[in-house]
Every structure is written in C-alpha cells, then in structure tokens.
Amino acid sequence: MSTAFDADVTACADLVRRADAPRFQAAMAAPVAARGVLFPVYAFNVEVARAPWVTSEPMIAEMRLQWWVDALEEIRAGGAVRRHEVVTPLARVLDAEGAGLLIDLIEARRWDVERAPFEDEADFTRYIEATSGNLIRAAARALGPAEEDVLRDAGFALGLANWFRAIPALEAAGRKPLPDGRPEAVRMLAREGLRRLAKARTARADVSSAAAPALFPLWETGPVLRAAMRRPASVAEGALDPAPARSRFGLMLRALSGRW
Known part of the structure; x- marks a missing residue:
C-alpha cells in the first residue's frame, strides 16, 4: 500500500495537530513512512468523533456519519473512491478488513x-473497544502484523x-x-484499564516493529489511569493530565x- 506523504497527508497531519495533539505527537515520534499511514487514520477519527x-x-x-460509512464502503469494495483530502489517502492504506473495522467504529x-x-x-466496554480499540486495530493492520488480543487490550486502556x-x-x-460514576466504580474501571494495559505490554513481542507505532498513543495512558485509580474525584475535576515535560x-x- 502506498504511504506517499503528499498534500492530502499533510492536510490530514494538520487536522490531527489541531484537534488531537496526543495522537499527533505520537505519530510524529513514528518513522516517516508510518506517519503516512497514521495521519489519514487519525484524521478520519477526528472527523467522525466530532460529527455528532x-x-x-x-x-x-x-x-455526517453515514457519509463516512459510504466512503468506507467504497474503500472496502476496492473500486472507485470519492475524492476527499482524508478519504483519498485513507483508501491507499486500508484493506477491506481495515475499512470494516472503521465502519464498526x-x-x-x-x-x-x-x-x-x-x-x-458491558455496554460501556463495548463502546470503548469499538471506538478506541478499532482505531488501534485498523492503524496497526495498515502498518504490519500484530496480535489482535494485544491490540484490543491496548485499545481499551487507551480509550478508557x-x-x-x-x-x-x-x-x-x-x-x-459512565454507567456508574461513584468513586469506587471509577476506581474499579481504572484498575481494569491498568490490568489490560499491563497484559498488552507483557505481550509486546506479538506486535511487529512495523506495527508498533500504532501503539505509541499509549504514552500517557498509564499515568492517567493511575491518577484516576488513586483519586477518582480527579476524573470529574479534569485533573488527570500528566506533567507536559x-x-x-x-x-x-x-x-x-x-x-x-
């Protein structure tokens, strides 16, 4: 699949830079060729996440959401795809299964x-796995081989x-x-996120070096979840961001x- 860093990919990168700084920084830490894959996937996520x-x-x-479903159906079919600064480069990096993952998202x-x-x-978990989880799975699939269970666990932790x-x-x-906003329920959710994060990291060897940049967005996940587990009230207070430096x-x- 082509990963040309053309004007469309540059536009995708700028969209991600403006709307999703953590993923932008994670993509910039990846090799240049991987950025050409990640920026269209992440730009798609920005467009879909803000549509509602x-x-x-x-x-x-x-x-708006149906427009994106229709565009992904074109990609999945493998025929002509509509011209769009995100859809066009996305079509170069997704296969049919990757497009299907994003349709489910x-x-x-x-x-x-x-x-x-x-x-x-359970309903909440399905939502996180289908949104954050499917995004990581589609990005990794476009980059290289990776074990699906590792990606699901990592995607849940990041999404949470x-x-x-x-x-x-x-x-x-x-x-x-949240289905239950009580402090003890928030603490239990954070603990589950940390458990799945640790499980994914234990199986790093099941993710190829080519696919690894799809998991770089996990860089802040551990500190955020640990902060939520230590002090659940920090979630509602918006006090979870790690120190920038x-x-x-x-x-x-x-x-x-x-x-x-």
Missing part, C-alpha cells in the same frame, strides 16, 4: 448522536484513559458518560526503544 457534536440536530449528525459512535446513557458496564479525560466536557454537555520525555523514550 458540531450540530444539535441528530438527523444532520447521522447524515462509526456504528459505535452513533451513541454520541443518540445521547442515551450506557446500559451497564481518553474517556476519563473527556468526562468534564461530556458532563458539561449534559451527558452521563515528563510526558514528552516518556514518549521520546518509548519511541526510541519501541517499548510502547
């Missing part, structure tokens, strides 16, 4: 449009950490972002060593 929030009209949000994102609370913890960080904004928007140093070390 740029309008108060559910029908318009659904139409969009289907999970319909929760953001419906704005109903999660039914239970990012979700915790987003909770103040979600609550301000009138959402109920220490965090950047951690990313640099992981990128140099490959030990995501």
Whole structure:
C-alpha cells in the first residue's frame, strides 16, 4: 500500500495537530513512512468523533456519519473512491478488513448522536473497544502484523484513559458518560484499564516493529489511569493530565526503544 506523504497527508497531519495533539505527537515520534499511514487514520477519527457534536440536530449528525460509512464502503469494495483530502489517502492504506473495522467504529459512535446513557458496564466496554480499540486495530493492520488480543487490550486502556479525560466536557454537555460514576466504580474501571494495559505490554513481542507505532498513543495512558485509580474525584475535576515535560520525555523514550 502506498504511504506517499503528499498534500492530502499533510492536510490530514494538520487536522490531527489541531484537534488531537496526543495522537499527533505520537505519530510524529513514528518513522516517516508510518506517519503516512497514521495521519489519514487519525484524521478520519477526528472527523467522525466530532460529527455528532458540531450540530444539535441528530438527523444532520447521522447524515455526517453515514457519509463516512459510504466512503468506507467504497474503500472496502476496492473500486472507485470519492475524492476527499482524508478519504483519498485513507483508501491507499486500508484493506477491506481495515475499512470494516472503521465502519464498526462509526456504528459505535452513533451513541454520541443518540445521547442515551450506557446500559451497564458491558455496554460501556463495548463502546470503548469499538471506538478506541478499532482505531488501534485498523492503524496497526495498515502498518504490519500484530496480535489482535494485544491490540484490543491496548485499545481499551487507551480509550478508557481518553474517556476519563473527556468526562468534564461530556458532563458539561449534559451527558452521563459512565454507567456508574461513584468513586469506587471509577476506581474499579481504572484498575481494569491498568490490568489490560499491563497484559498488552507483557505481550509486546506479538506486535511487529512495523506495527508498533500504532501503539505509541499509549504514552500517557498509564499515568492517567493511575491518577484516576488513586483519586477518582480527579476524573470529574479534569485533573488527570500528566506533567507536559515528563510526558514528552516518556514518549521520546518509548519511541526510541519501541517499548510502547
């Protein structure tokens, strides 16, 4: 698959830089060829993640999501694909299964449009695995071989950490972002995220060096989850962000060593 770093990929990188700084920094720590894969995947995620929030009209949000489903169906079919600064480079790096993973991601994102609370913890877990998990799986698949179970565990841990960080904004928007917001329930969720993160890292050997950059976004996951477990109130307070200098140093070390 082509990973040419052309004007479209540059536009994708700029979109990710503006809207998803942690993933932008993680992609910039990757080899140049990997960036040509990661930026279109991450730009797609930016577009889909914000689609339900740029309008108060559910029908318009659904139409935006359906547009992306239709574009991915074109990629999955292997024929002509619509011209678009994100779709065009995305079509160069996804195979049919990768496109299918991202279609499933969009289907999970319909929760953001419906704005109903999660039914239970299992429902919440499915959402995190289908959004963050499928994103990591699609990115890794486009880069190189990796064990699916490792990617699922890593994707859940990363998605949970990012979700915790987003909770103040979600609550301000009138959402109920957790099935159980009590401190003990938040602590248990954080503990489960850390368990799955540790499990994924124990199996690093099952992720090829080519696919490893798809897991570089995990660089802040451990500190965020540990902070949430130590003091669950920090989730609602928006006080989970690691110290910037220490965090950047951690990313640099992981990128140099490959030990995501």
